[in-house]
Structure formats: C-alpha cells, structure tokens
Amino acid sequence: MAKYTLEINNTRHDIEVGSGTSLLWVLREHLGLTGTKYGCGIAQCGACTIHIDNKPMKACVLQVDDFADGQKIKTIEGLSSKGDHPLQRAWIETQAPQCGYCQSGQIMQAAALLEENSNPSREEIKSYMNGILCRCGTYLRIIKAIELATDGKVEQG
Amino acid sequence: MSSTPKIVNRREFLKASSGVALFIGVTGIMPQLISCKDTEGIKKQLQNYQLSAWVQISGNGEITIYNPAAEMGQGSMTSLPLIFAEEMDADWSKVKVAFSPQEVEIYGSEGWAPGSKLMFTVGSRSTKSFFPVMRKAGAQARYILMHNAAKYWDVPISELSSRKSFVLHQATNRKISYGDLAPILSMPKTLPNFTLEKLKQPRDFQLIGKTIPRTEIPSKVNGTAQFAIDIKLPNMVYGVLERGNLHAARPTLTNEKDIMAMDGIIKIVPFDYAIGVIAKTLEQALEAKKHLQITWSHSPAIGYNSQEIYPSYENIAGQKKSGKVIHQIGQVTTAKKLASKIYTADFKNDYVYHAQMEPLNAVVQISEDLKNAEVWVGSQQGVDPKLGVPQLLGIPHENVKINLQYLGGGFGRRSMNDFVVEATLLAKEVAPLPVKLIWTREDDLGYGMFRPLSLQRMAASIDKSGNLTSLSHYVVGDGGNLVASGAKNDHYDIPNQLVEWREVSHGIRVKHWRAVGHGPNKFAIECILDEIALGQGMDPIDIRRKLMMKSPKALATLEKAAEMAKWKEPAKEGRAKGVAFVEHGSLGTGICEISVDQNTGKIKVHNFWIALDAGIIVQPDNVKAQMEGGIIMGMSSVLYEQITIVNGRVQQSNFHDYQLLRMQDIPEHIETHLIASADTPEGVGETATPMVAGAIANAFLRLTGKPLRHLPFTPERVLEALNG
Structure with a gap:
C-alpha cells in the first residue's frame, strides 16, 4: 500500500492503494467517481476516457503512480458544474444515449476534440471519436450532438 | 423540447412528507389511499404488496409513476409511465418516474401467456404487453380523482373532464388540480x-x-x-471468478496457499466451472485471479472446431431423416415435383457475442443468519422475479429484495441471471458483507453465451408461370428456438412451406442475442428471394410485392421504403441498393445502399431507409433511435463480428480481437418512416437488426452478381465471393 495525492476535478484527494493500481479503479471504487466506466481494461472501448492535463486518456491502462504528481485529472463529474456543458446539452437535445454506459467516455472524448478543434468536419469527428465504442449504435446522434454543440445551436440549459 | 421528468428512487418516494399515495391494483383489487404522512402505513402497504402502488400524488402536484420493466436503453423508463400518465391526464412536466419493486403479482403483465404474470424485459414485448396494463391503471387513477372532485363540488361525475393534472367542471368554469385534491382523496x-x-x-x-x-x-x-457496477455499500468486498474459455470444464486449483497469502484475499470459493476469489478491493481480487493456477478437466466441447463444422451441417441438412417441424403449410414435396425450376442455397452464420458495454456484475448482501438477501443488479428480470435467489438460499420470496438498476446494455444476455447466482453464492460465504461481483471483459466474452452458429438450407420451387410455390427451410444448429425463430413466413403468401430444425450440440454456451434466430433466418429468406428474382429476371421489390398481396400492412412498408430509397432511380456509379423485410412484432422493410472496395473486400454501407409499422407509436423519436441502433448493431454483426472455437476453446478474448463496428464505418444516414396506425403497439427493438444481412447481401448481389451466404461478410469472404 502506498499513499497518493490526486488532483481530480480541481479537488485534492488523498488515497492509499497498492502501487500499480489502475487509475480507473481508484476513481470508481476508491473515490466513488463512477461516471467513468469500465468496459474492457485494455484501452479498446474508451468507456473510461478522462482528461489528464486536458488530453483524453483511457483510465483503465493508467497506473495511479504516474498521475499523482499534480497532473490535472478531469472526469465526467468535473466537466461542468451543472451538467450543462454545451456537449451535454447537445447530447440531451439529440437524445443521443440509449443504455448510456459508454456516454461519459463519448462526451469526454468529444470535449477534448472541441478543445483542440472548435469546428471539426464530420470526417474529423469520426476519426477522433473512433476509439470509443457504443454497442447500442448511437453514433449518428453523437455526431449530430457534436455538430450541434460546434455550431453553437444548442439550446441554452 | 418540454422539460424532462426526474427519476426518483424508492427511498425518496417513501420520504415524501405530504400528499397521498394511491395504491391501485390492476387485477380487480380495490385501490387504497394512504396519507403520505403515514409513512409506517406506506411501508406496511409496500411490504405486504397486496395492493400495488403505481402512482403517488403529493400536495404540490408532483406525481410519481412506477415503471415495471428494465431500462436498458430501449426507453421503458419513459414509455411505460407515459402511457399511464396519458390515461390519468397527468401533467407530464410534473411527473417523476421510478422502478417498481420486483413484485410480479402486482406489476407483472400477461403479455407472454394469458393467465400468467411476468416481469421480463425480453422479446421486444414491454410496450406491447404493458400497454393495456398501464392504460387501465392510469384510467383508474383518473377516475378516483374525478370521483373526489365530484364529491367536493357536489356535481355529477359525468359533468367533469380532466386535462394536465386538473379536473374541470365546464358548466361552472371551475377547476381543481390533482395536487389540491390529494389531501381530500377518499376511495x-x-x-x-x-x-x-x-x-x-x-x-x-x-x-x-x-x-x-x-x-x-x-x-x-x-x-x-x-x-449496478457503480453500487458501493459500506464494508463491501469484491468477487471475481476465473471461468476459463473451455465451457463446462471443471477446475482444480493447484496454488490455493499462494493465493490465500496474497494481499487482501478473504476467501477462495470453488464453483463447478470456475474458481472464485473474494478480496477486500477489486484490484486485489483481479491480481489474485491473474495468479490462479488451474487445471481444467475434459469438456464436451473438446475436439470441436467451429470453422470446420459446416460440412457436417451440410450432411445433416441433406439427410432424409426429418428434424423437428417448426412450421408447415401445404405440401412442399408435391410442389417441388410440379416445379419448373428449383432454387437451392445454404446460408451460414458464425457465433456472435452480445458485447453489452457494461460487463456482467451484481452486488449481493445476505444477512448473517442467511435468511434475508438484497440484490442490486442490471437484469432483464426473469420468470422468477427474484432472479433465482430465494431458491438458492432456501428462503421465502419476500425475504429477497431486488433493486433493479439501469442496464449497460442487455441484448438478451441479461435475461440469464447466472451472474446473480454467482454473486449470491459468493455473498453467502462472507455474509453479512456485501459482495460486488464483476466479470472482466475477458470473462464476459470467453465465458459468453453466443448466438449459435447455424446453417439454413433453403429450397424454393417455381411453377411454369413463375410463381413461388414452395419454400423449405431447414435450420441446422444448437438451441431450438434460438436458431429457429424467424424462419416462418406469415407475410409472404407462399402456399407450401416447411420449416424444420435439425439439432446439433457442441457444448458451447448459447443464448438469445438481439432478434435471436431472426438474424440468420431472415438473412436466408430474404437472400433466396433475391436469388430467385435474379434467376427469374424480376425486380426484388416486385417479387416481394407479389408475395405480400394478402398482407397489406407488410406491403405498405415495402412500398414506402422503396419510395424513400428512390428504388427505381438508377444507382450511383459503383453502388447498389438491396432490400429486406422483417416481421418481429412490428413489420419493417429496410433498404440499404452499398459500395464495395474490390481490392480490399470491404463493404461500405452508405444509407439505410426503413419503413416501419409498429401500431400505435408511443415514443416516435425513441422508436427511430431503436431503428438506428438496431441497424448499427446489425451492421456490426454482419460485417465484423465472429466468435471462433478451436478444440472447444473460444479464440477471442476482448475488443482487440472481437471487432465491433466503430464510428468511421457508420452509414451517412439512417432514415426511418413510421407508418401511422391505431393498432396495438408492437415491439420495435428487434425489427431492424435482422434486416441488415439480407439487405447488404442483396445489394451485393445486384452490384456484383455474386451471392454472399456466410455471416459475417469479412473482407476475406467478400474477396472470395468476388473471385468465385
């Protein structure tokens, strides 16, 4: 067991877990930030996508040891204060989720995309989002939601 | 869009400090009213469940309606309470929804068999089966409100009407809200x-x-x-199982001492088919799982190689000995004797895996005396509303509480509650500590329950005038209805039909997978029709139109889809359109437009058009979402997904070698037209998926003149077809 201090959603969290523990388990099982999901454990599905210093990363393959040095970790819970990020509003507007399990990862990936590129083309959206699986098949509505948020056409929350 | 009702959990429901809880049975039991201040009374009422609580009205006008079905993305958390609110004339903006308790006598429906009661979210039946239940209960709630308003104003109930949570008396221009009636309600x-x-x-x-x-x-x-995977309870511990990838092999653990010496390990729990480990943390449980040294016994699957099995299936299909007759009209043999031409073809499909995004899991807590249990689970429910737990523990049904959670995908996999059984057995070992059981993705896939591999032998006879006079359809595969569903044609007027199931078994776990046998069987039916059309020089729409003459609703979907897809217009260079019809409760015709990369063998689906007749549509946008998702899941299974077995062992383990369709490969558009209807709602969750294989293969046939007859249409198989 080792002690770590993580900076998550602008809050410091002190935890004690075994060295090498996956950041995903730390977030979900130790800190109760369960919006980030477990889907595959090998960075293939993207359900666990979070931001580390504003870059999208797959928490399941990250070890806690490497992210306790002041890196800014952001999860879906920290994306907006009231769930009203333009993408979240657009996701509601397009009624994108079905089962909803992958959607935190989808939204976090999309948020990172818009940070990098405020006006992505459809092809750029597809390419950037390709790593995040959705078994319910909501991809078309996800694209619609991203385009809506990009256009600034989304309803005010 | 109007505002969205909130979701409340049961605890909040009981905490409500004012208003009246209205207990309305749907089976002729008299409703009862209890003041919400009487929390003991409410608890008692909810505990003995003689009457049901479908709805609670509070003094501020807030209305809580229960949903009796699982929510796995198909929208029952909205559509079922909405049906109730419709008849109650509730103001939807003030409605909250909550899962109903798992009490089948109260919340079950007869939608599966008259006289039975079930809470079981399978077969796309929730809306259809609960439609009359929710309407009747909602109408009763409205009547009670009207009755009390009539008493309050001292006017005949016949003079009253209702709208948006108000009772109106037009003659005197008075109105009173449901919330204001709550404190004075009597039965x-x-x-x-x-x-x-x-x-x-x-x-x-x-x-x-x-x-x-x-x-x-x-x-x-x-x-x-x-x-359920998000649940955290005080003192909760974690359970995992190592099940291997050889189904039904028995394990022997050879390093128990070493495992017990690892950090945080609480207990090792052997199962017939797995070794379970309980640990203080999830990471400790998973670490131990990695280090388990297990020798596996023989299994019935040893020696089975899935990709080499098809010749034996062809032999079985060709045997004189009949299989189980699933459906028969007329005399296929006579029709064949009189035929001027016979078309035959075999269609095949490999195993596919559910791949619901939330791996299986459950949290179970059992009291120290082992007399009570509580379960948190994302389940499609089941024949036993308590998911097998009472029987497992030898305790009465009322001693088990099921807390249904959202499902991170179901697709049939969560209609089997093997993971609840496992979690219960682990929890029993450490009672009263709650145990969270998590299947890793590797567990979920390697020990999955797949849509069976099968073969469809189709033979169709044509008479001198070009009429389709008979169709025989032999299904060879494991799992009975799992492979035979959807083989029957109710909407094609073919006078002689025979469907047979010829059984084989390989010791591989098989299960319902979205649309079940409809996937492979509609593929075979729709493709043989296009092969006939090609042979007879007919248009694929025309041959179906002729067959659907006695089924106007099916025909309407065909005509509409053809219109939407501009079927008659010449295709763009390098593209072709293909059509397929499916009945799965609702009726739908799908048309896709594809192109093929002749060098790589990759099929690109550009567009999909669907016309659907699903009776009364409760939630139109949600039905469209089900069509979109159904097509995408269908495309994924038709173009990529494949479980293979070598010497009994599942060869895939995770999403790196079990490929699902990703965003880059989706169509540009999926357009759905909902045909207006006043008929009873029909299920929509499984109508789109089985269209996909037939539509794509038929487009491919029109584009290249070559048939695709083996699912999935991997680039290798496509190239083989092109070069064949």
Missing part, C-alpha cells in the same frame, strides 16, 4: 371496469405519439445514472 366504493372502449381514443392522446424526451437521459450525460 370510491366501486371502480368501473375500464375496458378498452372506455379508454382514450388515439385521436385524443396528448402524450402518446408526441416527441417527448426520455426521462433518464440527463443522468446519462452527467455521469450520475447508476448502473
């Missing part, structure tokens, strides 16, 4: 029997058929939607 001596004729006419619907946002979506975009 009428009798309740009218609400037969269908006494319920609203479709033209009067205010909520059904409108674009209304789904209730749980806000929680699914901010991370707060709770799935």
Whole structure:
C-alpha cells in the first residue's frame, strides 16, 4: 500500500492503494467517481476516457503512480458544474444515449476534440471519436450532438 | 423540447412528507389511499404488496409513476409511465418516474401467456404487453380523482373532464388540480371496469405519439445514472471468478496457499466451472485471479472446431431423416415435383457475442443468519422475479429484495441471471458483507453465451408461370428456438412451406442475442428471394410485392421504403441498393445502399431507409433511435463480428480481437418512416437488426452478381465471393 495525492476535478484527494493500481479503479471504487466506466481494461472501448492535463486518456491502462504528481485529472463529474456543458446539452437535445454506459467516455472524448478543434468536419469527428465504442449504435446522434454543440445551436440549459 | 421528468428512487418516494399515495391494483383489487404522512402505513402497504402502488400524488402536484420493466436503453423508463400518465391526464412536466419493486403479482403483465404474470424485459414485448396494463391503471387513477372532485363540488361525475393534472367542471368554469385534491382523496366504493372502449381514443392522446424526451437521459450525460457496477455499500468486498474459455470444464486449483497469502484475499470459493476469489478491493481480487493456477478437466466441447463444422451441417441438412417441424403449410414435396425450376442455397452464420458495454456484475448482501438477501443488479428480470435467489438460499420470496438498476446494455444476455447466482453464492460465504461481483471483459466474452452458429438450407420451387410455390427451410444448429425463430413466413403468401430444425450440440454456451434466430433466418429468406428474382429476371421489390398481396400492412412498408430509397432511380456509379423485410412484432422493410472496395473486400454501407409499422407509436423519436441502433448493431454483426472455437476453446478474448463496428464505418444516414396506425403497439427493438444481412447481401448481389451466404461478410469472404 502506498499513499497518493490526486488532483481530480480541481479537488485534492488523498488515497492509499497498492502501487500499480489502475487509475480507473481508484476513481470508481476508491473515490466513488463512477461516471467513468469500465468496459474492457485494455484501452479498446474508451468507456473510461478522462482528461489528464486536458488530453483524453483511457483510465483503465493508467497506473495511479504516474498521475499523482499534480497532473490535472478531469472526469465526467468535473466537466461542468451543472451538467450543462454545451456537449451535454447537445447530447440531451439529440437524445443521443440509449443504455448510456459508454456516454461519459463519448462526451469526454468529444470535449477534448472541441478543445483542440472548435469546428471539426464530420470526417474529423469520426476519426477522433473512433476509439470509443457504443454497442447500442448511437453514433449518428453523437455526431449530430457534436455538430450541434460546434455550431453553437444548442439550446441554452 | 418540454422539460424532462426526474427519476426518483424508492427511498425518496417513501420520504415524501405530504400528499397521498394511491395504491391501485390492476387485477380487480380495490385501490387504497394512504396519507403520505403515514409513512409506517406506506411501508406496511409496500411490504405486504397486496395492493400495488403505481402512482403517488403529493400536495404540490408532483406525481410519481412506477415503471415495471428494465431500462436498458430501449426507453421503458419513459414509455411505460407515459402511457399511464396519458390515461390519468397527468401533467407530464410534473411527473417523476421510478422502478417498481420486483413484485410480479402486482406489476407483472400477461403479455407472454394469458393467465400468467411476468416481469421480463425480453422479446421486444414491454410496450406491447404493458400497454393495456398501464392504460387501465392510469384510467383508474383518473377516475378516483374525478370521483373526489365530484364529491367536493357536489356535481355529477359525468359533468367533469380532466386535462394536465386538473379536473374541470365546464358548466361552472371551475377547476381543481390533482395536487389540491390529494389531501381530500377518499376511495370510491366501486371502480368501473375500464375496458378498452372506455379508454382514450388515439385521436385524443396528448402524450402518446408526441416527441417527448426520455426521462433518464440527463443522468446519462452527467455521469450520475447508476448502473449496478457503480453500487458501493459500506464494508463491501469484491468477487471475481476465473471461468476459463473451455465451457463446462471443471477446475482444480493447484496454488490455493499462494493465493490465500496474497494481499487482501478473504476467501477462495470453488464453483463447478470456475474458481472464485473474494478480496477486500477489486484490484486485489483481479491480481489474485491473474495468479490462479488451474487445471481444467475434459469438456464436451473438446475436439470441436467451429470453422470446420459446416460440412457436417451440410450432411445433416441433406439427410432424409426429418428434424423437428417448426412450421408447415401445404405440401412442399408435391410442389417441388410440379416445379419448373428449383432454387437451392445454404446460408451460414458464425457465433456472435452480445458485447453489452457494461460487463456482467451484481452486488449481493445476505444477512448473517442467511435468511434475508438484497440484490442490486442490471437484469432483464426473469420468470422468477427474484432472479433465482430465494431458491438458492432456501428462503421465502419476500425475504429477497431486488433493486433493479439501469442496464449497460442487455441484448438478451441479461435475461440469464447466472451472474446473480454467482454473486449470491459468493455473498453467502462472507455474509453479512456485501459482495460486488464483476466479470472482466475477458470473462464476459470467453465465458459468453453466443448466438449459435447455424446453417439454413433453403429450397424454393417455381411453377411454369413463375410463381413461388414452395419454400423449405431447414435450420441446422444448437438451441431450438434460438436458431429457429424467424424462419416462418406469415407475410409472404407462399402456399407450401416447411420449416424444420435439425439439432446439433457442441457444448458451447448459447443464448438469445438481439432478434435471436431472426438474424440468420431472415438473412436466408430474404437472400433466396433475391436469388430467385435474379434467376427469374424480376425486380426484388416486385417479387416481394407479389408475395405480400394478402398482407397489406407488410406491403405498405415495402412500398414506402422503396419510395424513400428512390428504388427505381438508377444507382450511383459503383453502388447498389438491396432490400429486406422483417416481421418481429412490428413489420419493417429496410433498404440499404452499398459500395464495395474490390481490392480490399470491404463493404461500405452508405444509407439505410426503413419503413416501419409498429401500431400505435408511443415514443416516435425513441422508436427511430431503436431503428438506428438496431441497424448499427446489425451492421456490426454482419460485417465484423465472429466468435471462433478451436478444440472447444473460444479464440477471442476482448475488443482487440472481437471487432465491433466503430464510428468511421457508420452509414451517412439512417432514415426511418413510421407508418401511422391505431393498432396495438408492437415491439420495435428487434425489427431492424435482422434486416441488415439480407439487405447488404442483396445489394451485393445486384452490384456484383455474386451471392454472399456466410455471416459475417469479412473482407476475406467478400474477396472470395468476388473471385468465385
């Protein structure tokens, strides 16, 4: 067991877990930030996508040891204060989720995309989002939601 | 879009400090009213479950309606309470929804078999089966409110009407809100029997058929939607199982001492088919799982190689000995003797895996005396509303509480509660500590329950005038209805039909997978029709139109889809369109437009058009979402997905070698037209998926002149077909 201090959603969290523990388990099982999901454990599905210093990363393959040095970790819970990020509003507007399990990862990936590129083309959206699986098949509505948020056409929350 | 109702959990429901809880049975039991201040009374009422609580009205006008079905993305958390609210004339903006308790006598429906009661979210039946239940209960709630308003104003009930949570007395221009009636509600001596004729006419619907946002979506975009895997209880410990990838092999653990010496390990629990480990943390449990040294016994699957099995299936299909007759009309053999031409073809499909995004899991807590249990689970429910737990523990049903959570995908896999059984057995070992059992993705896939591999031998006879006179359809595969569903044609007028199932078994776990046998069987039926059309020089739409003459509803979907797809217009260079029809409760015709990369063998689907007749549409936008998702899941299975077995062992283990369709390969458009209808709602969750294989293969046939007859259409198989 080792002690770590993580900076998550602008809050410091002190935890004690075994060295090498996956950041995903730390977030979900130790800190109760369960919006980030477990889907595959090998960075293939993207359900666990979070931001580390504003870059999208797959928490399941990250070890806690490497992210306790002041890196800014952001999860879906920290994306907006009231769930009203333009993408979240657009996701509601397009009624994108079905089962909803992958959607935190989808939204976090999309948020990172818009940070990098405020006006992505459809092809750029597809390419950037390709790593995040959705078994319910909501991809078309996800694209619609991203385009809506990009256009600034989304309803005010 | 109008505002979205909130979701409440049961605890909040009981905490409500004012108002009245209205307990309404749907099976002729008299409703009862209890003041919400009487929390003991409510608890007692909820505990003995003699009457049901479908709805609670509080003094501030807030209305809570229960949903008796699982929510796995198909929208029941909105559509079922909405049907109730429609008949109650509730103001939807003030409605909250909550899962009903798993009490089948109260919340079950007869939708599966008359006289039975089930809470079972399978077969796309929730809306259809609960439609009359929710309408009747909602109408009863409205009647009680009207009855009390009539008493309050001292006017005949016949002079009253209702709208948006108000009772209106037009003659005196008075109105009173449902919330204001709550404190003065009393039960009428009798309740009218609400037969269908006494319920609203479709033209009067205010909520059904409108674009209304789904209730749980806000929680699914901010991370707060709770799935069973998210549950955390005080003192909770973690369980995992190593099940191997050789189904039904028995394990022997050879390093028990070493495992027990690892950090945090609480207990090792052997199962017939797995070794379980309970640990203080999930990471400790998983670490131990990695280090388990297990020798596996023989299994019935040893020696089985899935990709080499097809010749034996062909032999079985060709044997004289009949299989189980699933459906028979007329005399296929006579028709064949009189035929001028016979078309035959075999269609094949490999195993596919559910791949629901939330791996299986459950949390179970059992009391120290082992007499009570509580379960948190995302389940499609089951024949036993307590999911097998009472029997497992030898305790009465009422001692088990099931807390249904959102499902991170079901697709049939969560209609089997093997993971609840496992979690219960682990929890029993460490009672009263709660145990969270998690299947890793590797567990979920390697020990999955797949849609069976099967072969469809099709033979169709044509008479001198070019009429399709008979169709025989032999299904060879494991799992009975798992492979035979959807082989029967109710909407094609073919005078002689024979469907047979010829059984084989390989010791591989098989299960319902979205649309079940409809996937492979509609593929075979729709493709043989296009092969006939090609051979007879007919247009694929024309051959279906002729066959659908006696089924106007099916025909209407065909005509509409053809119109949407501009079927008659010449295809763009390098592209072709293909059509397929499916009945799965609802009726749908799908047309896709594809192109093929002749060098790589990759099929690109550009567009999909669907015309659907699903009776009354409760939630139109949600039905469209089901069509979109059904097509995408269908494309994924048709173009990529493949489980293979070598010497009994599942060869794939995770999403790196079990490929699902990703965003880059989706069509540009999926367009759905919903045909207006006043008929009873029919299921929509499984109508789109089985269209895909037939539509793509038929487009491929029109584009290249070559048939595709083996699912999935991997680039290798496509190239083989092109070069064949």
